[in-house]
Amino acid sequence: EAQVTQNPRYLITVTGKKLTVTCSQNMNHEYMSWYRQDPGLGLRQIYYSMNVEVTDKGDVPEGYKVSRKEKRNFPLILESPSPNQTSLYFCASSSALVWNTGELFFGEGSRLTVL
């Protein structure tokens, strides 16, 4: 089954404790991205990757890091989480330029709470 898998789905942590949210897709997609979803703001892009070893900042990259060492994986790293990073995070992937297919495949989301 084609899917984007995120882990953990739920996490409560404390300020300053480094954490990683993993994302893996089994569709051989070149493009992967991370979004955060906050009430009233919709989804905002954090980082994206066009292919292995190619990453770039989205609209809200501050406080986050990513890496793309393998095509299937695109982890999101919070080096020193702060309460304003409490949010619902989505990983998404696509096989081509977004406007060619129009479809991003989303994971089920990771709800992160930073105390």
Place this chain on the structure above:
Amino acid sequence: AQSVTQPDIHITVSEGASLELRCNYSYGATPYLFWYVQSPGQGLQLLLKYFSGDTLVQGIKGFEAEFKRSQSSFNLRKPSVHWSDAAEYFCAVGALEYGNKLVFGAGTILRVKS
């Protein structure tokens, strides 16, 4: 930069009634337009998309949307709503010069009453 406005935060409709969710975008040229649906506890799923051509596009689950350039709108419609349509709906816009990025609206939460 492109932007998307969904004026309605919440909408409640009766089961079997028609539905229209509004979306307005800001962009100089013709953008690429999408509607996504997010069911509770799930990721987003593409309902339909518009790139060019016929301004009335059909999507999955009986949804359709109409692109109106003069109004900068891309409203989502369904003639008869089912209880399973209760979800949050996001309009999104993409553009060639902004790379592989979709800009999403804030979302509209649809409640269906029986």
